[in-house]
Amino acid sequence: MRQYITTADKILMVVSACLIVASYVFANVVAVQGSVVVIQVDGVTVHKALLSETHRITVKGVHGELIVETRELKVAITQADCPNHICVKTGWRSRSGEVIVCVPNKALVRIIAADQKGVRATTG
Amino acid sequence: MHPTDNRSMSVIFLLFSLPAFLLFFSCEKDPGTPIVRQGTAMNTYVGVSIYDAGTDRGIANAWIDSAFAEIKRVEGMATDYSDTSQVGRINALAGLDSVQASPELIALVRLGLHYGKMSNGAFDIAIKPLVKVWDFLGATPHVPSKAEIQAKLPLIDDHLVSIAGDKVYLPRRGMGIDLGAYGKGYAIDRAVQLLRRAGYKELIVDIGGKLGIYWEGTRMLDSTAADVSIRHPRRSGEYLGSFRMGTGAVSTSGDYERFFIENGIRYHHLLDPATGFPMRGIVSVTLVTPEATWADALSTIVFLLGREKGMELIKKSPGVDGMIVYESADTLALDFTPGFRRRFVMAGSHD
Numbered sequence: 001m002r003q004y005i006t007t008a009d010k011i012l013m014v015v016s017a018c019l020i021v022a023s024y025v026f027a028n029v030v031a032v033q034g035s036v037v038v039i040q041v042d043g044v045t046v047h048k049a050l051l052s053e054t055h056r057i058t059v060k061g062v063h064g065e066l067i068v069e070t071r072e073l074k075v076a077i078t079q080a081d082c083p084n085h086i087c088v089k090t091g092w093r094s095r096s097g098e099v100i101v102c103v104p105n106k107a108l109v110r111i112i113a114a115d116q117k118g119v120r121a122t123t124g
Numbered sequence: 125m126h127p128t129d130n131r132s133m134s135v136i137f138l139l140f141s142l143p144a145f146l147l148f149f150s151c152e153k154d155p156g157t158p159i160v161r162q163g164t165a166m167n168t169y170v171g172v173s174i175y176d177a178g179t180d181r182g183i184a185n186a187w188i189d190s191a192f193a194e195i196k197r198v199e200g201m202a203t204d205y206s207d208t209s210q211v212g213r214i215n216a217l218a219g220l221d222s223v224q225a226s227p228e229l230i231a232l233v234r235l236g237l238h239y240g241k242m243s244n245g246a247f248d249i250a251i252k253p254l255v256k257v258w259d260f261l262g263a264t265p266h267v268p269s270k271a272e273i274q275a276k277l278p279l280i281d282d283h284l285v286s287i288a289g290d291k292v293y294l295p296r297r298g299m300g301i302d303l304g305a306y307g308k309g310y311a312i313d314r315a316v317q318l319l320r321r322a323g324y325k326e327l328i329v330d331i332g333g334k335l336g337i338y339w340e341g342t343r344m345l346d347s348t349a350a351d352v353s354i355r356h357p358r359r360s361g362e363y364l365g366s367f368r369m370g371t372g373a374v375s376t377s378g379d380y381e382r383f384f385i386e387n388g389i390r391y392h393h394l395l396d397p398a399t400g401f402p403m404r405g406i407v408s409v410t411l412v413t414p415e416a417t418w419a420d421a422l423s424t425i426v427f428l429l430g431r432e433k434g435m436e437l438i439k440k441s442p443g444v445d446g447m448i449v450y451e452s453a454d455t456l457a458l459d460f461t462p463g464f465r466r467r468f469v470m471a472g473s474h475d
Contacts, residue, residue: 040162043163074361076360076361083262083263084261084262084263085263086167086261086382089383091360091361092360092361093361094361094362095353095363097160097171099162099169099171100169101164101168101169103164103167103168106164108162108163108164108169110162118351119158119175119326119328119349119350119351120350120351120352120353121328121330121335121337121350121351121352121353121374122330122333122352122353122354122355122363123333123334123335123352123353123354123355123374123375123376123410124333124354124355124357124364124376124378124380124408124410
């Protein structure tokens with residue numbers, strides 16, 4: 001059967017496979033790497049950073065200081081001057097639209113995708 | 125086989141692969157730039173997003189303000205973390221006096237009592253004394269002594285909650301009600317209704333990962349309007365999988381929302397009213413229902429009922445689909461309703 005597959009057929013198959021891989025890479029890597037982390041305190045944006053970069057950002061909340069870290073395409077509040085540290089326990093977030101909140105500090109850490117296509121939400 | 129047949133095969137292969145490529149760029153109808161606002165209420169984050177094309181941003185923002193105000197109104201009425209809310213006053217005067225409550229709050233308390241009956245006591249709105257002892261929202265939550273828990277158990281009984289006319293009375297000092305298991309869902313339903321009445325046709329209200337979705341002309345899992353990801357219960361920043369849905373609500377109750385670990389054991393906030401300790405057996409429950417109040421309450425009830433009874437209740441509840449996640453031999457296992465199994469895509473198994 002092998003001898004019946006022409007060069008054109010092979011090119012067609014390779015091109016098709018490349019299209020699938022390219023679309024996967026775009027949807028899962030490129031779009032995520034362009035995401036921006038926006039930090040707000042009491043409704044005011046106080047800092048922006050690329051999710052793809054490594055940052056350790058000190059933020060002044062209304063109750064005390066917070067440390068927001070970005071690395072490996074994820075963001076987390078890793079330290080906070082707040083009574084219950086629920087924000088720190090929230091852990092890392094990586095998807096656009098996701099939010100980490102420190103209620104006592106009125107601080108919001110939000111991921112905004114460069115590619116805003118689609119309607120996305122997260123549960124759990 | 126003739127070469128022409130192989131060429132046909134290649135063309136067929138291309139025809140099948142092209143849609144996969146186009147999927148990422150075109151199948152998700154681009155809703156344009158949504159109007160999104162996020163804030164805090166009910167001890168968690170709140171997100172309201174309106175996707176209607178061509179919406180006047182100023183007017184939409186004013187309606188979103190109203191939606192936030194409505195959520196905060198519900199919180200102000202039903203929170204048990206304030207002595208001035210209606211629930212706070214009912215709890216503060218337990219064993220002393222009855223408290224006048226609004227018809228709305230009375231209806232919410234009655235709803236909680238109905239949930240208690242429906243679950244044969246696995247769910248109990250009179251759980252507040254135990255919640256106080258465990259203090260999951262406190263600075264240093266720890267495992268209370270058995271004596272402390274035993275002392276509270278006689279107070280955990282929703283049969284004692286008395287409603288007479290517009291008054292609610294808790295007969296024993298130290299009793300308390302906690303509507304937290306469905307308060308967020310109720311606030312979501314109120315906010316969604318408000319925005320629908322304002323004429324918006326494509327929107328999501330998110331309170332701490334509990335979602336109310338309204339997408340005109342769509343229904344629950346029959347639609348692909350929104351892509352909902354489910355957080356991984358054990359791996360921070362990762363996702364268990366996702367599913368698509370239209371108008372409806374989603375709630376997840378899990379042992380990873382409010383918890384602490386002491387001596388290597390996870391203690392979470394979903395307490396068994398019978399023992400006073402966190403309920404064991406389930407890691408998380410994710411449900412899709414027509415309304416958020418029901419999604420919120422039912423995900424908690426199913427968690428408290430355990431795997432078998434919980435799945436039984438899901439299956440006999442009309443219009444409800446979902447899954448139960450549990451630990452099995454150091455790994456996570458999933459129980460699905462047939463409808464949810466068809467829609468759920470495990471992380472890493474698609475695209």
